[in-house]
Amino acid sequence: MDRRTLLRRGVTAGVGTALGAWSLNAVAPFLLPEWPVWDVNLSLWMRFQPPHNPPLTTDLDVDVAVIGGGYTGLSAAYHIGKAAPNKHVAVLEARGVGNGASGRNGGMLLPNVANEYLQLLSPADVHKRVYDLTVQSMKNLVALAKGSGIDGVVDSVGALETFETKEEAEHGRAYTESVRGLGIPVKYLDRERTAEAIGTRAYTASVYEPNAGHVHPIKLVHALKLAAEAAGVKIYEDSPVLSVEEGPVTRLHMASGQTVKARSLVLATxxxxxxxxxFRNAIAPVYNYVAATRPLSVGELTSIGWRSRMPFNDARTLVYYLGLTPEGRIHIGGGSAAYAWNDGVAGRPDVKAVDLLRKELTRLYPALLGIEFDASWNGMVDMTLDWAPLVGVTGKHRNIYYGLGYCGHGVNLTFLFGRIIAELEAGQEQPWREFSFVNRHPPYIPNEPFRWIGIQAETAYYGLAGQ
Ligand SMILES: Cc1cc2nc3c(=O)[nH]c(=O)nc-3n(C[C@H](O)[C@H](O)[C@H](O)COP(=O)(O)OP(=O)(O)OC[C@H]3O[C@@H](n4cnc5c(N)ncnc54)[C@H](O)[C@@H]3O)c2cc1C
Structure with a gap:
């Protein structure tokens, strides 16, 4: 075969493959069944779950319908109800409030957004504005939690980001120096001072964030639920929404047969x-595992020396995060990420992922060798390709509001995004225009099978690289 024929065949094969891939990507959503499944939340936190509200049993006509009773949905409903007491607002939750990530997370209450927290990406003044905005929102959240009458919702104890390698520590030091110049009060701690705070000598250094803390995830859900109900919001649990029919008045079709009509819809799913x-092409849900020990004795706690009781997370891509509960349990999460085909939910518990958590815990605290976990569970983290979240309005009639893509950094941010959703819904878009996460266009994530292949390759790479 001569070179020209070879080249022609090569180009034809390349164009054919590209067209085939493009067509498969385009038709995939219509070929693959979309069954929503809401798996049971097995987290330790659910032991504090009060009884559910009754489900929706009649058709409904409301000003605002919120789908999803996690932090985002409850915060949006609370802020809308508080600002406009005459609006009829209903939250529709498939299972119980907090059944999703809000009732399964690691409880770290952190300022900033995930991508900025990992690296200083924005110009300095923008970085500072986002930091201040998220710190102020955290203060508002803490005040709401403290006023809820529920004990032990939040502890503003600070938090550490820990570094294992010299390169990570150098990055941490450079980050600290640059943001301290902006008035952000983080501190760089060397190995000794890190060990003094959290007991373990496994880390080279850490960065201390005083404006951080720790929440009891499901108690926070309930503090928000009480606040939303006090603002006049109706919350229906065990009420899954099956589909959305867009229009100037949106119609929601409930699994139990009812219809909900709403002038505005909030997607907090x-x-x-x-x-x-x-948002199929903006978000990829990945699983994270968390486990918690039995309550440690005073002697055990003294021997590991976690004096500050501050939660901490390391700086790896497949991050580990740890916290200490008031009753002396250590919970540890992360270290792996898994994606189930077609955004599915995980079936069986992953013994390997929980083993990884046990190994990491005893590597950090050798005195805990042989300790058993009292609970282990998983939860879905909504990842975007650029690790930046999204909040805004969409739909042909510009009446569908959303907040998502928190990338494992949503305990604090969801409260702020609920407020932003409320203000956008009230037509107050102007103050939010300067923030890049409002009404942004996230990077494109393809449909199956490409998303499955891509995510498997990426998580395998980070797993093998020990990151
Ligand atoms: C294991 C894990 C650890 C994490 N750790 C931290 C941490 O330490 N710090 C931090 O800042 N962030 C953390 N996060 C992220 C944080 O928990 C989330 O960003 C946050 O909870 C998202 O809240 P949400 O309300 O948007 O979503 P969710 O809490 O997931 O709520 C969505 C709700 O929508 C409901 N729903 C979905 N579809 C429907 C439907 N069709 N009809 C009715 N209801 C529906 C679901 O049942 C669910 O209750 C973690 C997440 C996980 C999973």
Whole structure:
């Protein structure tokens, strides 16, 4: 075969493959069944779950319908109800409030957004504005939690980001120096001072964030639920929404047969959002595992020396995060990430992922060798390709509001995004225009099978690289 024929055949094969891939990507959503599944939340936190509200049993006509009773949905409903007491607002939650990530997370209450927290990406003044905005929102959240009458919702104890390698520590030191110049009060701690705070000598250094803390995830859900109900919001649990029919008045079709009509809709469905036909190409849900020990004795706690009781996370891509509960349990999460085909939910518990957590815990605290976990569970983290979240308005009639893509950094941010959703819904868009996460266009994530292949390759790479 001569070179020209070879070249022609090569180009034809390349164009054919590209066209085939493009067509497969385009038709995939219509070929693959979209069954929403809401798996049971097995987290330790659910031991504090009060009884559910009754489900929706009649048709409803409301000003605002919120799908999803996690932090985002409850915060949006609370802020809308508080600002406009005459609006009829209803939250529709498939299972119980907090059944998703809000009732399964590691409880770290952190300022900033995930991508800025990992690296200083924005110009200095923008970085500072986002930092201040998220710190102020955290203060508002802490005040709401403290006023809820529920004990032990939040502890503003600070937090550490820990570094294992010299390169990570150098990055931490450079980050600290640059943001301290902006008035952000973080501190760089060397190995000794890190060990003094959290007991373990496994880390070279850490960065101390005084404006951080720790929440009891499900108690925070309930503090928000009480606040939303006090603002006049009706919350229906065990009320799954099956589909959304867009219009100037949106119609929601409930699994139990009712219809909800709403002038505005809030999608607060996090990792489940693609099942309603939205943000499939912006979000990829991945699983994270968390486990908690039995309560440690005073002697055990003294021997590990975690004096500050501050939660901490390391700086790896497959991050580990740890916290200490008031009753002396250590909970540890992360270290792995898994994606289930077509944004599915994980079936069986992953013994390997929980083993990784046990190994990491005893590497950090050798005195805990042989300790058993009292609970282990998983939860879905809604990842975007650029690790930046999204909040805004969409739909042909510009009446569908959303907040998602928190990338494992949503305990604090969801409260702020609920407020932003409320203000956008009230037509107050102007103050939010300067923030890049409002009404942004996230990088494109393809449909199956490409998303499955891509995510497997990426998580395998980070797993093998020990990151
Ligand atoms: C294991 C884990 C650890 C984490 N650790 C931290 C941490 O330490 N710090 C931090 O800042 N962030 C952390 N996060 C992230 C944080 O928990 C989330 O960003 C936050 O909870 C998202 O809240 P949400 O309300 O948007 O979503 P969710 O809490 O997931 O709520 C969505 C709700 O929508 C409901 N729903 C979905 N579809 C429907 C439907 N069709 N009809 C009715 N209801 C529906 C679901 O049942 C669910 O209750 C972690 C996440 C996980 C999973």
């Amino acid at each position: 996090n990792a489940f959002t693609s099942k309603l036909g939205y």
